[in-house]
Amino acid sequence: xxxxxxxxxxxxxxxxxxxxxxxxxxxxxxxxxxxxxxxxxxxxxxxxxxxxxxxxxxxxxxxxxxxxxxxxxxxxxxxxxxxxxxxxxxxxxxxxxxxxxxxxxxxxxxxxxxxxxxxxxxxxxxxxxxxxxxxxxxxxxxxxxxxxxxxxxxxxxxxxxxxxxxxxxxxxxxxxxxxxxxxxxxxxxxxxxxxxxxxxxxxxxxxxxxxxxxxxxxxxxxxxxxxxxxxxxxxxxxxxxxxxxxxxxxxxxxxxxxxxxxxxxxxxxxxxxxxxxxxxxxxxxxxxxxxxxxxxxxxxxxxxxxxxxxxxxxxxxxxxxxxxxxxxxxxxxxxxxxxxxxxxxxxxxxxxxxxxxxxxxxxxxxxxxxxxxxxxxxxxxxxxxxxxxxxxxxxxxxxxxxxxxxxxxxxxxxxxxxxx
Amino acid sequence: xxxxxxxxxxxxxxxxxxxxxxxxxxxxxxxxxxxxxxxxxxxxxxxxxxxxxxxxxxxxxxxxxxxxxxxxxxxxxxxxxxxxxxxxxxxxxxxxxxxxxxxxxxxxxxxxxxxxxxxxxxxxxxxxxxxxxxxxxxxxxxxxxxxxxxxxxxxxxxxxxxxxxxxxxxxxxxxxxxxxxxxxxxxxxxxxxxxxxxxxxxxxxxxxxxxxxxxxxxxxxxxxxxxxxxxxxxxxxxxxxxxxxx
Numbered sequence: 001x002x003x004x005x006x007x008x009x010x011x012x013x014x015x016x017x018x019x020x021x022x023x024x025x026x027x028x029x030x031x032x033x034x035x036x037x038x039x040x041x042x043x044x045x046x047x048x049x050x051x052x053x054x055x056x057x058x059x060x061x062x063x064x065x066x067x068x069x070x071x072x073x074x075x076x077x078x079x080x081x082x083x084x085x086x087x088x089x090x091x092x093x094x095x096x097x098x099x100x101x102x103x104x105x106x107x108x109x110x111x112x113x114x115x116x117x118x119x120x121x122x123x124x125x126x127x128x129x130x131x132x133x134x135x136x137x138x139x140x141x142x143x144x145x146x147x148x149x150x151x152x153x154x155x156x157x158x159x160x161x162x163x164x165x166x167x168x169x170x171x172x173x174x175x176x177x178x179x180x181x182x183x184x185x186x187x188x189x190x191x192x193x194x195x196x197x198x199x200x201x202x203x204x205x206x207x208x209x210x211x212x213x214x215x216x217x218x219x220x221x222x223x224x225x226x227x228x229x230x231x232x233x234x235x236x237x238x239x240x241x242x243x244x245x246x247x248x249x250x251x252x253x254x255x256x257x258x259x260x261x262x263x264x265x266x267x268x269x270x271x272x273x274x275x276x277x278x279x280x281x282x283x284x285x286x287x288x289x290x291x292x293x294x295x296x297x298x299x300x301x302x303x304x305x306x307x308x309x310x311x312x313x314x315x316x317x318x319x320x321x322x323x324x325x326x327x328x329x330x331x332x333x334x335x336x337x338x339x340x341x342x343x344x345x346x347x348x349x350x351x352x353x354x355x356x357x358x359x360x361x362x363x364x365x366x367x368x369x370x371x372x373x374x375x376x377x378x379x380x381x382x383x384x385x386x387x388x389x390x391x392x393x394x395x396x397x398x399x400x401x402x403x404x405x406x407x408x409x410x411x412x413x414x415x416x417x418x419x420x
Numbered sequence: 421x422x423x424x425x426x427x428x429x430x431x432x433x434x435x436x437x438x439x440x441x442x443x444x445x446x447x448x449x450x451x452x453x454x455x456x457x458x459x460x461x462x463x464x465x466x467x468x469x470x471x472x473x474x475x476x477x478x479x480x481x482x483x484x485x486x487x488x489x490x491x492x493x494x495x496x497x498x499x500x501x502x503x504x505x506x507x508x509x510x511x512x513x514x515x516x517x518x519x520x521x522x523x524x525x526x527x528x529x530x531x532x533x534x535x536x537x538x539x540x541x542x543x544x545x546x547x548x549x550x551x552x553x554x555x556x557x558x559x560x561x562x563x564x565x566x567x568x569x570x571x572x573x574x575x576x577x578x579x580x581x582x583x584x585x586x587x588x589x590x591x592x593x594x595x596x597x598x599x600x601x602x603x604x605x606x607x608x609x610x611x612x613x614x615x616x617x618x619x620x621x622x623x624x625x626x627x628x629x630x631x632x633x634x635x636x637x638x639x640x641x642x643x644x645x646x647x648x649x650x651x652x653x654x655x656x657x658x659x660x661x662x663x664x665x666x
Contacts, residue, residue, distance in 0.1 A: 365508075365510075366471065367508045368510045370470055370471065371504065371507070371508040371510065372518070372522070373493040373496070374468050374469075374492050374493070374495075374496055374501075374502055375493075375496055375518075375522035375578060375582065376496035376497045376522050376525040376529070377493055377522055378493045379493070381521065381525070382493075385513050385521065386510070386512075386513065388512070388513070389510060389513035389561070390512055391512075392512040392513075393511070393512050
């Protein structure tokens with residue numbers, strides 16, 4: 001896609017008359033800034049390890065109403081004992097969704113109207129700007145105070161219709177005071193190729209708790225770029241688990257800000273890569289207030305010529321005394337040609353804190369393989385056991401059995417495809 | 421049962437074993453004694469087929485067949501077992517799950533019905549008692565957080581579950597307290613019968629107080645320099661190894 005292609009899509013958005021003037025202005029500003037800075041190249045520090053040529057070589061267009069197909073077999077994506085909310089090409093399809101009554105579902109225009117048209121602040125990376133410019137969709141999910149949602153809410157993002165759609169939804173999740181919920185974001189596609197570029201905002205208020213599971217399970221030629229902005233108030237708790245098992249190019253940028261005292265966040269994830277796939281996870285955990293705890297624990301298994309990046313940054317600011325922070329990144333390379341770039345970073349400006357980080361990357365343990373073989377287990381099964389053991393530590397942390405089983409099924413399928 | 425003929429083994433292009441001859445019949449217990457670096461562990465690794473232990477000359481015959489071309493797991497299924505000197509820790513792999521995979525691989529090889537999770541648990545619990553291990557070890561990852569003695573008992577547990585016909589006990593007594601040593605020795609003595617053989621590798625005579633070898637071999641610089649009855653072990657304890665060095 002070149003500049004003209006992006007311009008064409010932007011003009012199409014402008015011609016859609018249902019947006020208020022003030023949004024059009026901010027769109028124009030964002031798009032002009034996007035044109036100024038352009039798509040990242042590998043000369044950019046944060047994009048050094050990510051090859052975007054797949055994006056540059058393909059053309060994408062924004063979706064039209066007639067791309068929306070309702071003849072999708074939703075059943076195959078469903079997870080047991082969850083509420084399922086369906087978003088096709090970025091648009092919420094209410095009649096095939098079953099939202100719990102405690103969850104208020106608003107369109108983004110309704111949400112903005114309720115919030116005095118105040119737009120959420122982004123980092124203005126090229127993809128953020130593109131999201132602001134081309135966003136035609138998205139939803140807001142609000143849970144009122146003192147509310148607990150009994151089952152996980154499964155938000156299913158499906159791309160259907162044309163092969164070359166670019167979809168730019170913005171998702172807002174507000175968990176109000178003393179409330180709790182489990183929200184699963186799952187990205188899947190009915191077509192072999194598309195480009196999803198989304199922004200997710202989660203606001204977790206005082207004493208509230210959000211358990212956030214995100215599954216990137218796309219067709220092989222998809223690009224999935226997402227920025228997440230998580231703001232936490234006092235005594236709040238945020239648990240994030242990311243599972244990646246497909247897609248050509250996947251990148252998550254997560255900005256997690258601990259704005260309230262005594263808040264906790266735990267971010268973890270498993271990435272399974274094969275062929276030429278690429279996955280990059282960039283995290284910034286920002287400790288602003290004292291007595292907060294943050295964990296980052298990510299693992300990748302890489303086969304063939306796949307490549308991955310883990311860039312975890314934890315900032316402990318001057319006032320955030322008594323911070324407890326831990327970063328861990330472990331990677332298993334199943335092939336000589338797979339590469340992983342791991343970069344856990346701590347920036348500490350307070351003096352009474354406990355912080356640790358660590359990173360390991362290596363092949364399957366030969367000693368362990370021999371040990372298992374010496375007990376009669378063939379090499380292939382021994383490798384599978386080791387890979388399973390490697391991811392188990394994180395999988396076991398998922399409390400909900402249905403969700404854990406769902407991910408284990410995906411993991412098993414990946415393992416069968418990638419036998420060693 | 422096991423016949424080793426003129427075995428030469430190289431590790432990283434350095435010859436460690438220089439012509440070993442050894443014949444172990446069904447029901448026999450042999451002990452190999454020697455100082456550190458004499459080649460004892462190389463011998464057990466060559467028998468079990470570990471990578472990078474290259475047999476440059478000679479042969480290892482097990483049940484009348486050469487095993488040199490066999491994978492380590494094929495040797496194990498044929499009935500060869502080694503209790504490791506340093507059992508490997510395998511994080512994330514549950515001990516019971518691992519044991520069941522091993523036992524079921526053997527069951528499959530023998531054409532027998534494999535264990536499901538429940539029936540295996542019953543089976544393994546009966547074996548646990550014999551090595552006086554707590555059931556909590558079944559829930560942990562393989563050898564993770566096990567003390568030296570617990571690891572060796574876990575090796576013994578695996579032996580009892582897999583029922584090999586030929587077992588190598590590589591430095592089983594090193595790092596064991598006397599109670600654990602007694603438990604393991606008792607296990608070995610109980611397991612041994614007229615169709616099962618043992619090769620016990622040690623550099624202490626202590627273990628041989630509890631298990632009585634039929635034949636003791638002395639290994640020095642990759643060669644068996646002397647073989648004899650169990651009295652040879654006592655003689656070594658008294659006089660050391662220097663009188664055997666040429």
